[in-house]
Amino acid sequence: MSGYARRLTTEQEDRLSVWRALAEKAAPYTAALLYAARYVNAPGLGTLGAVDPRLRVFLDVDAMIEKWTDEESAQVLVHLMFHVMFDHHSLAEQKLQSDGDLSPDLWRMAADAAVNDDLEDAGITFPSTVSTTAEQIGMDRGLSAPEYYDELSRRAHDADMDLFHLHEMASDLMGGAITLGTDLQDRVSLDFLTSTWEDLDLIAPPAEDFEIVAAVHTVAEEITKAKGAGPGRLGRWAEKITAPSVIPWQIVVGGYLRKAARRKPRGLLKTYSRASRRQAVRVRMPDGSRGRKIILPGTVRPVPTLVVIRDTSGSVSDRELGEMSREIEEIAVQCGVPEDRVFVLDVDDAVYRARSLSEKGVLRSATGGGGTDMRLGLAAIPEVFTEAPELVVVATDGGTSWPETPTAFPVVALVTSDGKDTTPAWIHSVSVHGVPA
Template sequence: MTAAAPGGLDLEKLFAARLYAARARPYLATALFALHTVESRWVPTMAVDRHWRCYVSPGFVDSASVEDLAGVWVHEVSHLLRDHHGRSERVARERGLSGPGERLRMNIAADCEINDDAFGDGLARPAGAVTPESLHLPRGELMEEYLTRFRLGPRTQDLAWLDCGSGADGREREWDLGPDGAHGLSAQERDAVRFRVAQGIKARPGKSPRGWRRWAEEAFHPPQPWRELLGAAVRSAASGPGVGEDYTYGRPSRRAACLPGVVLPSLRRRPPRVSVVIDTSGSVSDAELGSALLEVSAISRAVGGRRDLISVVSCDSAARIAHPLCRAEGIRLTGGGGTDLRSGFAAALRAQPRPDVVVVLTDGQTPWPDARPPCRTVVGLFSRQGTDSSWDENDPDYVPDAPPGWARVVEIGPAAPGGR
């Protein structure tokens, strides 16, 4: 390979730096070599777009050392692997952020997420790299968290030049070749690269920083928005035909005019009653029980905030008393033995008035009722990723029954450990 003509992009130096980066971070090699380089005099240093093109300033390559260029290679490909463009767009929609100033803040926050543990161990930190410490921020947080911790001001006034491209903050640039430009990766190719990188990290977990190990776990098991799914399932069940409907004489029926002298009741809709059955058996962890109490509060919001219409039953092999919901934190979850949620269903359905919706929060290690309950049922199933959910110390051949087909099932993922 020969260097470019004077004034052009020094590809020999640039690719030597990429090889240096791949040797220092071998688990990123697939991603580094998937990037297609594009010479651009618009970018201050190097920048990426969402289609995995890397735009490179010839002047920057001439002025930087191979070691610094290697660090920038790793930095830019990290934006793409961690989906900073997609995450920035979601944050912008959710928080109403717009304009170049807010996009610069997103770029800075994304850089802080990457740079807190990207360098060292054979990879030099490039000159001018933004770190959490340089902004007096804590290490180990996500871009979304950093965004809440700083505003543009004196500490960031020297960062106005920063521009890692649309691949970092989601805002299209003048130099972007766009989805129809040459050498872009398709969505399937991008996913394949991420999967290969995650495979490499999981194969040798001791060789990568903690942030990358967490990212690899999520790449293999992408978190579902289970709280939104659970809330939507409860709302759907609570608003179904027949739910929360009853006859009342408080307002005469419109059909009463057809029968003079006869008072007919009208069908009125009332707020639905919800009974929450929480699995408190020994196979459910304290963290999951804490998560269950949080879900009780979320369920109350899903049905309009009427806590007086929600009751809670704790159940292992036997059901306890149904508690009316005042404060989720004040509910005592007793149990710790085996699991038989059939008694929990029975206790919930014995309540007067009878619930319109039963929500069950469990790990699934239970027999289920043979008959469909006379109300809607939603099952929140605690995730058992990475464990053998069929294990039973008394019966090694035990395989738990899947939730019945008449229940709407939502898998409840593990609590986020501050991963990336």
């Protein structure tokens, strides 16, 4: 394992919990990202903290404890979450593609200046000695990261500064090891992070795209609920993010299902519920005689279980149910989940028999038509299935009651575009567009 990036110790985890609690208190809307992030101890980082495109947060924990207060360290975490919220890594990729080169140093300065503008507007202070501000670079406040970058780039070219020999490092930036955060002044810090890229997957598994999208969307929803900033760029950003999603819901469901499939043990497991294909063996007794025949266990390859709960109340049309069911069936096929591991459970004000897709005509028929209570449907899962499914997808128009506490299995709600989304915060809901009512 790398001598640089490493897991946090128990004591460091405890201190991180304090910083995260203070960060959540200062900016409550960032909680989803703060708790979804993967934290890595990076002694000698040369700065307080940084974040990569896979939501891995690098912290020089010992230096933070020594030099800064808990409140200032919490401000660092909030600062890093703002980089994720405004998708500064993707903007850097776009800038590289459009301009043909990119100075990572100038981009970090530009992104930091943009973040600190928003932090100030939100009433959150930040240790100015460790991060670039618009005032420090002599520019007007309120610009975006690309706008700050363009001006810094123009100045560098006008002054004939030798900054763009670093453009070859842009490939490292896109690889994910170069991070955004407070100024990375020590070039060695960049080198050891890139050199330990393979180790990082073991220390802190990278976040999937759908996890990051879901966390950012939750942040935006919390801001719109008046838990954060009011008018201003942060408020406008939240309104844009919470507008009807342009990300197809199929991608979200597929992401959850692929993650569920990866959680299953790899390879084959032994089981006596299936006889071995090999010939049975006999144990030779001490006296040399042939003993009793022994049946060898067979093997089975674990596969995830997907449950689709369909809201069959009168407010959801048969056509909507059919369209969503067929899409989910196709997603399951693409993710390698066989028909006999995909179950359909119809629910209105009662719960009906779970049927697998291997049964004929399951998608063409629906049971029920009364009111709706998804509390019953989700509560029935442990009773119907001996093992918790890897994913439960609820297809509904949203006009239903939901459990107040999270279930032991992940739940994704597909809410029709003309429905009312009443899902609780612990359920990831997606608005389904393009399905005719």
